[in-house]
Amino acid sequence: MKKKILIFMTLIMFLPSVNIFALNNYIMPKEEQTHEGTWLTWPHKYTYGEEYRKEIESIWIDIVKALYTGENIHIIAYNNKERDRIEKLLIKNKVDMKKVDFVISKSDDVWVRDTGPIFIFDKNNKLTIVDFAFDGWGKKTKYKNDDNIPKKVAETKKIPIINVPELVLEGGSVELDGNGTMMATLSSVVSKNRNKNLTVKEVEEYIKKYLGVTNFIWLKGVTDEDITDAHIDGMARFYNENTILTVSKKDFRELYDGIDMNDYKKIQSSKNSKGEPYKIIEIPLTKKNVVGLDYKGSYLNYYIGNEVVLVPVYKDENDKIAIKIISDLYPKKKIIPIVVNNLFQYGGMIHCVTQQQPASI
Known part of the structure; x- marks a missing residue:
């Protein structure tokens, strides 16, 4: 995902005392586990102006319309005035407002995958939020509001909520297979731009404890080619505990300037928590550079809802190919393409602006 912008003591704020992995204290369920709802941070005018909001807001409306029949929608609104404006907008678009609620919280931008709550379960299956530090993607922005969301x-x-200020970790930087394995790039988690005072082993201990990970697939990634330092969610995704979705070798070279092709080999040879090799399924990038940009778009940044899969599309020849592959992967869900060109110019797609809240176990 190319986002462009226009330490061991843990403070437990409130934790009542998934027993899936006996050695771990908490577990983060796989994204497609049944949702209670989806979280969105609604675009506003207070950081980048009215035109920015107008340019991308229709995408949020499309997301809500696609999701609300199958799950609740939780919207982070900048203030009460914004809440009222958004509510009127959704009513105008015939959204059942019984399925929508709001949290009022000032935000800097829309990337709730990175800045919003990460939901986990404790050993008693109690829903909990883990709040890792957010520092503006390695201090590349001066965002302050987002860290409070x-x-x-x-x-x-x-x-x-459990506050873990010792570890900087964005939601889009980690991909979980639901059975103990995490895939991530070192560039976006442990590098000169993130957690530089921690070793990889120390970072792994935090992730084991709070996300329930037992097996790590670390790609090298690329620093400073985009604001995220090469988040995993546009590069490779888990379909299930046995399958990884990624791009072709040719397309992999085009993801980032200077990308290490050993990362492609690492994906191809990765093994799950049982020591079994993953099956690899390839989804192409766009055939051409996205209009107005000098790079291609990824379809891997899709979002799985209870009843639907939201797929980013770009008005490109390969849209149909990607939709067909994803349709075959999720035959019981309705595939809803959402044109993301206006959002992609700022570096994100559908997965970047959504965050799932799992239903109770």
Whole structure:
């Protein structure tokens, strides 16, 4: 994902005392586990102006319309004035507002995957939020409001929250297979731009404890080619505990300037928590550079809802190919393409602006 912008003591704020992995304290379920709802940070005018909001807001409307029949929608609104404006907009678009609620919290931008709450379960299957530090993608921005969003959500929704300020970790930087394996790039998690005072082993201990990971696939990634330092969610995704979705070798070279092709080999040879090799399925990038940009778009940045899969499309020849592959992967879900060109110019797609809240176990 190319996002462009226009330490061991842990403070437990409130934790009541998934027993899936006995050695871990918490577990983050796979994205496609049944959702209670989806979280969105609604675009506004207060950081980048009215034109920015107008340019991308229709995508949020499309997302809500696609998701609300199958799950609840939780919207982070900048203030009460924005809340009222958004509510009127959704009513105008015939959204059932009984399925929508709001948390009022000032935000800097829309990337809730990175800045919003990360939901986990404790050993008693109690829903909890883990709040890792957010530092503007390695201090590339001066964002301050976004780091407060998880706390505000926890306070408003009365969900226990664990504050882990020692570890900088964005939601889009980690990909989990639901059975103990995590895939991520070192460039976006442990590098000169993130957690530089921690070793990889120390970072792994945090992730084991709070996300329930037992097996790590570390790609090298690329620093400073985009603001995220090469988040995994546009490069490779887990379909299930036995299958990885990625791009072809040719397309992999085009993801980032200077990308290490050993990362491609690493994906191809990766093994799951049982020591079994993953099956690899390739989804192409766009055939051409996205209009107005000098790079191609990824279809891997899709989002799985309860009833639908939201697929980013670009008005490109390969849209149909990607939709067909994803349709075959999720035959019981409705595939809904969403044109993301206006959002992609700022570096993100559908997965970047959504965050799932799992239903109770």
